[in-house]
Amino acid sequence: xxxxxxxxxxxxxxxxxxxxxxRILIIEDDLKMRLMLKDALxxxxxxxxxxxxxxxxxxxxxxxxxxxxxxxxxxGADEGMKIIPKLxxxxxxxxxxxxxxxxxxxxxxxxxxxxxDDYLEKPYDLRELKMRLDALIRRYTPDVISMxxxxxxxxxxxxxxxxxxxxxxxxxxxxxxxxxxxPDKVFSREDIANAIYEDPSSMTSNTIDVVxxxxxxxxxxxxxxxLKGRGYAFKNV
Amino acid sequence: xxxxxxxxxxxxxxxxxxxxxxRILIIEDDLKMRLMLKDALxxxxxxxxxxxxxxxxxxxxxxxxxxxxxxxxxxGADEGMKIIPKLxxxxxxxxxxxxxxxxxxxxxxxxxxxxxDDYLEKPYDLRELKMRLDALIRRYTPDVISMxxxxxxxxxxxxxxxxxxxxxxxxxxxxxxxxxxxPDKVFSREDIANAIYEDPSSMTSNTIDVVxxxxxxxxxxxxxxxLKGRGYAFKNV
DNA sequence: GTGCAGGATGAAAAAATCATGAAAAGGAGT
DNA sequence: ACTCCTTTTCATGATTTTTTCATCCTGCAC
Numbered sequence: 001x002x003x004x005x006x007x008x009x010x011x012x013x014x015x016x017x018x019x020x021x022x023r024i025l026i027i028e029d030d031l032k033m034r035l036m037l038k039d040a041l042x043x044x045x046x047x048x049x050x051x052x053x054x055x056x057x058x059x060x061x062x063x064x065x066x067x068x069x070x071x072x073x074x075x076g077a078d079e080g081m082k083i084i085p086k087l088x089x090x091x092x093x094x095x096x097x098x099x100x101x102x103x104x105x106x107x108x109x110x111x112x113x114x115x116x117d118d119y120l121e122k123p124y125d126l127r128e129l130k131m132r133l134d135a136l137i138r139r140y141t142p143d144v145i146s147m148x149x150x151x152x153x154x155x156x157x158x159x160x161x162x163x164x165x166x167x168x169x170x171x172x173x174x175x176x177x178x179x180x181x182x183p184d185k186v187f188s189r190e191d192i193a194n195a196i197y198e199d200p201s202s203m204t205s206n207t208i209d210v211v212x213x214x215x216x217x218x219x220x221x222x223x224x225x226x227l228k229g230r231g232y233a234f235k236n237v
Numbered sequence: 238x239x240x241x242x243x244x245x246x247x248x249x250x251x252x253x254x255x256x257x258x259x260r261i262l263i264i265e266d267d268l269k270m271r272l273m274l275k276d277a278l279x280x281x282x283x284x285x286x287x288x289x290x291x292x293x294x295x296x297x298x299x300x301x302x303x304x305x306x307x308x309x310x311x312x313g314a315d316e317g318m319k320i321i322p323k324l325x326x327x328x329x330x331x332x333x334x335x336x337x338x339x340x341x342x343x344x345x346x347x348x349x350x351x352x353x354d355d356y357l358e359k360p361y362d363l364r365e366l367k368m369r370l371d372a373l374i375r376r377y378t379p380d381v382i383s384m385x386x387x388x389x390x391x392x393x394x395x396x397x398x399x400x401x402x403x404x405x406x407x408x409x410x411x412x413x414x415x416x417x418x419x420p421d422k423v424f425s426r427e428d429i430a431n432a433i434y435e436d437p438s439s440m441t442s443n444t445i446d447v448v449x450x451x452x453x454x455x456x457x458x459x460x461x462x463x464l465k466g467r468g469y470a471f472k473n474v
Numbered sequence: 475g476t477g478c479a480g481g482a483t484g485a486a487a488a489a490a491t492c493a494t495g496a497a498a499a500g501g502a503g504t
Numbered sequence: 505a506c507t508c509c510t511t512t513t514c515a516t517g518a519t520t521t522t523t524t525c526a527t528c529c530t531g532c533a534c
Binding site: 169170171172204205206207210211215228229 | 509510511513516519520521524
């Protein structure tokens with residue numbers, strides 16, 4: 001990397017979009033609608049779909065979701081609502097949006113008191129759905145990830161252990177918060193290089209390994225898991 | 238491999254194309270076109286061809302297809318469309334692409350409302366066809382496969398049993414998700430070798446058997462069925 | 475039952491991948 | 505130029521994975 005002159009104003013900002021790649025569950029019995037929603041949201045998030053309540057419950061029991069979009073009119077009655085308490089108990093940080101053809105105040109109140117976070121009247125604009133989803137996900141996204149003796153403040157991007165700030169160098173910082181922004185996701189070294197280096201192709205050695213090694217040395221626990229042959233993943237230990 | 242020092246950056250990308258080995262039916266009355274398409278797609282998929290509608294219907298009644306490429310101009314009229322409802326009834330998860338010389342909006346709408354999933358204007362680029370095929374096949378492929386005590390997330394490529402992630406080594410991972418990408422399809426050891434090895438010809442022992450054995454040891458159920466003399470298949474148990 | 479073929483599996487050997495200390499290279503401040 | 509810190513490179517030893525091989529099982533024909 002050769003920048004021939006010093007240019008202090010343009011601090012290289014690490015441009016990581018922390019609000020993407022959430023995991024969303026859509027429960028909707030109409031096939032067309034389901035595909036349409038999935039298609040639309042898939043550009044930003046990981047989308048699972050379920051066509052029935054039982055299917056949805058099964059998924060909720062095995063995966064952690066950031067948001068649930070629930071069709072109120074499942075199998076005619078208000079069956080859909082029943083999943084909400086169950087979900088909230090299993091996953092208190094999952095945002096719930098109810099979509100329904102009935103738009104009355106009564107309905108809205110019923111939905112919200114069942115535990116939903118928002119209520120959307122059909123037909124709705126896709127952009128509005130996206131906006132509300134993002135807002136709710138933001139609300140629920142924890143600012144702080146805590147594990148024994150290590151506290152990660154995702155908003156301020158700081159690390160704290162035993163009351164002391166842990167200082168990372170810039171590369172260490174970028175790499176760490178890149179991984180931490182999406183717990184459990186496996187990032188290949190190439191993914192990481194693309195995320196935190198301007199010219200990933202110029203990498204010719206095991207730099208990333210070394211950076212990881214140095215991060216680990218500075219932390220009281222090791223939240224970075226190695227997946228041999230595949231890459232690294234942040235693990236909430 | 239003689240590398241004087243460790244240079245890990247280019248993780249050998251397990252470039253498994255999970256959308257391979259699908260079964261595709263082409264109904265097209267022009268011989269040249271038919272052969273050309275078959276040739277082009279056969280590198281990735283199993284391709285059946287039919288030169289007429291009746292022939293096509295016959296095939297649809299005896300085989301399960303992942304996709305149908307339909308020439309709209311069969312025997313002059315819009316005869317082609319008639320097969321779509323029949324197919325969708327028999328095989329709701331089969332993707333349908335219509336190819337036509339007429340490219341107007343009217344035509345496109347007519348095609349889609351007849352039940353097609355996509356509409357391609359002739360002449361089209363082969364790569365575009367391949368892309369759209371892949372996209373449609375992906376849409377119809379479920380993201381999550383659940384069986385008692387084992388949940389497979391095809392999107393994030395993770396395995397989950399009793400709330401715990403199951404970690405597979407790279408080869409185990411590649412092999413498992415290759416099989417799981419197409420439930421019930423029997424893959425020969427050669428198919429598997431071609432999919433997950435860079436140099437399949439160098440295989441001289443029962444490596445694949447061993448990998449399968451090791452995968453099975455890690456799972457709480459056995460979703461991999463052995464077909465004596467034929468190969469292995471992923472089974473949704 | 476016996477024999478056979480194809481498959482499963484434990485264990486050892488071979489190979490690939492990773493962690494890390496140390497040194498070199500790069501940059502900013504003084 | 506010197507110092508302090510960060511970043512990258514490289515060699516090495518450690519660990520895990522992958523492959524091989526020998527042996528054991530299992531279903532099936534006889």
